[in-house]
Amino acid sequence: MDQRVTDVDRALRARAAAVIPGGMWGHQNAARLPEGYPQYFSRAEGCRTWDSKGREYIDFICGWGPMILGYNDTDVEAAATAQRNRGDAMNGPSERLVELAELVVQTVPHADWAMFSKNGTDATTACVTIARAGTGRRKVLLARGAYHGAIPWCTPSVAGVTEEDRAHLIYFDYNDPASLDTAVEQAKGDLAAIMVSAFKHDLGKEHILPTAEFAERARARADEAGAALIVDDVRAGFRLDMGGSWELVGVRPDLAAWSKAIANGHALAAVTGNDRFREAATKIFTTGSFWTASVSMAAAIATINKLVRTDAIGTMKAMGQRLRDGLDAQAERHGLKLRQSGPVQMPVVLFEDDADRRLGNTFCLNLLERGVYMHPAHTMFLSAAHTKADIDAALQAADESLAAVARL
Amino acid sequence: MDQRVTDVDRALRARAAAVIPGGMWGHQNAARLPEGYPQYFSRAEGCRTWDSKGREYIDFICGWGPMILGYNDTDVEAAATAQRNRGDAMNGPSERLVELAELVVQTVPHADWAMFSKNGTDATTACVTIARAGTGRRKVLLARGAYHGAIPWCTPSVAGVTEEDRAHLIYFDYNDPASLDTAVEQAKGDLAAIMVSAFKHDLGKEHILPTAEFAERARARADEAGAALIVDDVRAGFRLDMGGSWELVGVRPDLAAWSKAIANGHALAAVTGNDRFREAATKIFTTGSFWTASVSMAAAIATINKLVRTDAIGTMKAMGQRLRDGLDAQAERHGLKLRQSGPVQMPVVLFEDDADRRLGNTFCLNLLERGVYMHPAHTMFLSAAHTKADIDAALQAADESLAAVARL
Incomplete structure (x- = not known):
């Protein structure tokens, strides 16, 4: 060593x-x-x-x-400590849940609603599940080489993964509208979602922002097919634009996955969505023992407010x-x-x-x-x-x- | 209302x-x-x-x-606060990770090793993935009606779930050895794992502890097939037996999933396993932004020690x-x-x-x-x-x- x-x-x-x-x-x-x-x-x-x-x-x-x-930001930790003295994981959420959902909806233009979880993978997985529930279709388009989490459907490894775990994934090249079109063709009438990272940030490679042409094509193809456009903003969320990273290219997703920075280090993830997918989001069953824990939500409220204020x-x-x-x-x-x-x-x-x-x-x-x-x-x-x-x-x-x- | x-x-x-x-x-x-x-x-x-x-x-x-x-247990929160003042989610784990893994291995007889995550679903999913990676097989046997988490392969809902998400699941009846045998038959040479809850705790139904006969049959069938016996101890972990719930029936799993009570309300989950599946556990790629966060680990150490001590x-x-x-x-x-x-x-x-x-x-x-x-x-x-x-x-x-x- x-x-x-x-x-x-x-x-x-x-x-x-x-x-x-x-x-x-x-x-x-x-x-x-x-x-x-x-x-x-x-x-x-x-x-x-x-x-x-x-x-x-x-x-x-x-x-x-x-x-x-x-x-250990002073403002975030003060909010977290105040909530911790009241309660964290309880039999249900505290008022912090409502305040946070309202703040997220107010901050993120595409968001008519929000749901919370713990891992980025929870959020990307929920986005895919909601898209499938809402469209009644199965195919999900992903960019080759993009990282969207670490359970069998999306982990970069193949150990312990079955073929069926990825049966309905179709790949395209990020920022390549023609390649996206081909993938949409392949999905035929079964397109549930196009999922894209905020920008191309593959390991070991140059990082590339989405072109407006690519972003608009993704939006158009999703609209034509009645499918969901999903932005995976887990890595970039709140670092590029408080309204979601694709605000930079003027394209709004139907669903977005968030985690990492949204509570300045407290374990939290979120799905945001628009009203087209609200009903679908009520239909799926996704939950976790700590998903309404209030300390991370108090931290997220303080984080978002301070990010904006400063x-x-x-x-x-x-x-x-x-x-x-x-x-x-x-x-x-x-x-x-x-x-x-x-x-x-x-x-x-x-x-x-x-x-x-x-x-x-x-x-x-x-x-x-x-x-x-x-x-x-x-x-x-x-x-x-x-x-x-x-x-x-x-x-x-x-x-x-x-x-x-x-x-x- | x-x-x-x-x-x-x-x-x-x-x-x-x-x-x-x-x-x-x-x-x-x-x-x-x-x-x-x-x-x-x-x-x-x-x-x-x-x-x-x-x-x-x-x-x-x-x-x-x-x-x-x-x-808000005084001892657990004192340990959590002390760690919080040092660091929580950092670029890697703190020493707490090693202390916690050692403590878990020392406390849980079947455990030669441990890994940590955030949700019970993270842990059950990792157990299945490790079992498949270790056996090179696909079929997972589950008890009808048992709850093992809330992502497509295991959620009680079908909204947004595809047939392929559950392609390799085979069901048996809890505490029914003959039914388990039939399921094992169905899996033929493709049996990766038998997964059981600590006890039968289906919603709205009488809760039933495993019989020794059933537990021993599950162990024997897994052994004969070279498959993993997985105990989902997410709900019951540390409430029935500090060594894992199936210690009550004298049967040790190869892998177990834990969460809920292990850090007295701090978001944490764990997989424990024996040496048969150590190599498989190194092969899979599973991770999360907050999975090495040290505050929940400090809380878990204090929780386990106090559970034993008192x-x-x-x-x-x-x-x-x-x-x-x-x-x-x-x-x-x-x-x-x-x-x-x-x-x-x-x-x-x-x-x-x-x-x-x-x-x-x-x-x-x-x-x-x-x-x-x-x-x-x-x-x-x-x-x-x-x-x-x-x-x-x-x-x-x-x-x-x-x-x-x-x-x-």
Whole structure:
């Protein structure tokens, strides 16, 4: 194991290996990162996190998205604590549920209603189920390579998945209207839904915003077929536009899936929908033991209100632009070619001619040593807690890290 | 709407009707209860809960299971708060993950390992996926009428569900070894798993513990076929036996699903498994944005330790028995025939000859008016916070409520 992994992290991994399959499951398994990344974390505050040995990092993953106002945000936690003292998971919802649903409907133009759950996968799965219930049809169109969750119908793995789990999925290429048309043709009279990510954010690839042409075609094809247009806004929700990410291209979905940042790190997910699918949403049966728990809802109300009040998206864009511009200027000085893409507040930073990620991994491992946590392949996340000073400190570390890449 | 529904509850329902499909989704929708039950709750503490108008109830639903030590338990919340001040959803787990997995493995005899998620459905779904990944087979045997979650493969509804979602499910009757044998036959060489609830706890029906014969048959058939025996312990976990509910019949599953009570109301679920399925568990890809969040894990550690330290199961059994004996004696005095069933700490109280639930509903609505929250058809839950005084107060209300039933 890499020298950078501390004795504390190593000891925890050894203990975990005995009692957790493979030592860790899912997207947070450090084995998916270059050797040298910490697996365990001991603390998080603002835009900073600390690994299990207490080494501090300026964090550009933000808990893989949930942290949007800063870890342990004062306003969000005050609202959460106030609700916690009253009640969390009870025999039914508290008034917070109604307040949150009203706030979401007021904030998100396509939303006539909202429902809440815990995981992004809960929300994407409910969207598909509602679309099928509402249309009485089965086929769901998805973009090739898009991530929509981690249960058999959508997980990127095939282990334990049966052919039937994906019997009614048809694939198209994101941002390719002709490919979408072909997929719609294939579905014939059985089209229930077209599901799209907010933007193309496939792992390890350049991130690409939807074109207006593609978005409008998706809307038109769904309308012609009487099918649902579903935007999976789990990753991007409230980072690009408070009204939902496709507001950027002026296209409104019938249904959208939300999670990650909507309660600043408290476990919550949501489905929003329009009146065309309200009746269908009443017909399906989906639920969970903690889906009306009030603390996460109080946190979401505080999060949404603060995001709006402080123009958090404006802050994230400004800080993301500052980071992107800085990195571009540095790369040029070092004679390196970066491929920065995605919205500046949700960037992915790749290197030209780096199929084996040798350059990207070297960059990121050097950043880590200098107290900056970035990811060599996955969407990163800015937060409203990142200040100019944080960005500039990260850029200082980046300059040294790019120098190390240039020396390869 | 019933007179018992308060103006506050009615106003909240009216607001909700505008922004939530059907006013509420899932098992907590008060429309599933007799008219007169409150939909909204404002507070919970110990074994008491308060509706949105501030009316107090001794609670025998316990948040539909999650509350096991008492709402807002001092020890659990102290542990949760201490962790919250360090970090919750971060870029990876904290040390709490390892401590919790070790504690679960130490507490649950069949468990060589554990993985964590958020919903009971996450855990049951992961069990099925792991079983399929480990066996390379597809068929999953389930008891007719059993509830295992609320996504298309398992939800009790058919709205939005395709035939393929359930293509590989085969049904048997709980506690009927011959029926299980027939189902195993049907699966031929394609048997991946036999999944059973901890006990038969179907809605509106008498609750029945597994017979040793049935449990042993299930174990034997799984072994013969090289398939997984899965116990769905989501509802019963840590209320019957700290080692898993089938310890009661001396049969150990290969995989088990847990949620509800394991963190005393904090959103958490778990899969436990033995070494036969460790490799399969590493192969599947299942994950969620909040699945390593540390606050719920700190809460689970405190919950499990306190459950063991205080013999909470012993308390729940004693209090459940006191309630059952009291109700039986009262019913006899009132000339009523009750059908009390299930483990005393997870009872369901039905009336003889009450197909339309007129007697049961009258009983429960009278209890509600007298400050006791029971359910006329669903599994109820005792907690370790229920004292003799609480049970006796509930019995006082029950005596008056049974008198009302006797007057029908």
